[in-house]
Amino acid sequence: SAVISQKPSRDICQRGTSLTIQCQVDSQVTMMFWYRQQPGQSLTLIATANQGSEATYESGFVIDKFPISRPNLTFSTLTVSNMSPEDSSIYLCSVKGQRSTDTQYFGPGTRLTVL
Amino acid sequence: GENVEQHPSTLSVQEGDSAVIKCTYSDSASNYFPWYKQELGKRPQLIIDIRSNVGEKKDQRIAVTLNKTAKHFSLHITETQPEDSAVYFCAASLPISGNTGKLIFGQGTTLQVKP
Numbered sequence: 444s445a446v447i448s449q450k451p452s453r454d455i456c457q458r459g460t461s462l463t464i465q466c467q468v469d470s471q472v473t474m475m476f477w478y479r480q481q482p483g484q485s486l487t488l489i490a491t492a493n494q495g496s497e498a499t500y501e502s503g504f505v506i507d508k509f510p511i512s513r514p515n516l517t518f519s520t521l522t523v524s525n526m527s528p529e530d531s532s533i534y535l536c537s538v539k540g541q542r543s544t545d546t547q548y549f550g551p552g553t554r555l556t557v558l
Numbered sequence: 559g560e561n562v563e564q565h566p567s568t569l570s571v572q573e574g575d576s577a578v579i580k581c582t583y584s585d586s587a588s589n590y591f592p593w594y595k596q597e598l599g600k601r602p603q604l605i606i607d608i609r610s611n612v613g614e615k616k617d618q619r620i621a622v623t624l625n626k627t628a629k630h631f632s633l634h635i636t637e638t639q640p641e642d643s644a645v646y647f648c649a650a651s652l653p654i655s656g657n658t659g660k661l662i663f664g665q666g667t668t669l670q671v672k673p
Contacts, residue, residue, distance in 0.1 A: 476660060486663045544590045544609050547661055549601040
C-alpha cells in the first residue's frame, strides 16, 4: 500500500487568504485525487490531479478557487484561494493505480478552519 | 454521472449482533465497489471491496454482496464488537476509460456497537 503524507495537518486561517496543501506519496502513482470532507459529511471529490496538465474538476469546483499542481508522479498541491468560513473542512489527498479496480488510499487529511 | 445512495445514516446494535448497510448506485457501468471505515479523526481505510464479476466476498466477520441487476450492494458485519463503531462509506467506480476510475461515495453510516 502507498504511504501518503500531507502538510499541514491542520491550520487556522483568516478569510480572504489562501492556503496550499501538499501531498507526498512514497511511490509513483498513476491517479491522484483531492477530496473535501465537511464536518459530519461524506467525501466529495474536488478534482483529479493530472501529471503535467491541468486538473480535471468536478461540478461545483473551479480552478480559480482550487488551483492544483502535480509536477510529478509522487507529489501534488491543492490551494484553497480567497478563503471564507464555508471552506472550513478536511481536505484529503487520495491515490490509486491506473485500473479502476485498484485500491484507493487516502492521506491523513488537512483540517482547515477559516475565521 | 454516477450517484450512490446509502442507508441507514445511523445504526445502533448490541455487541454480538449483526449489522447491515445498504447502497444503491445509478450507473450500470460501475464495476468496482469498495467499503471504507473511518474512525473519528482518522482517514478512511478500505475494509473490503467487490468487483462487478463477483456476487459475494467475505473476509472474516465482514462480507459484501452485489446485485448488479438491482444496482445494489450491501455490507454485512457479523458478531459486532465495540471497535467496529465508526462511520462506514460505500463507493462506486466506473471503468477507467474516460472516467479516471474516481470513486463516488455514499453519504455514510454511523455504526454504534453497544457493549
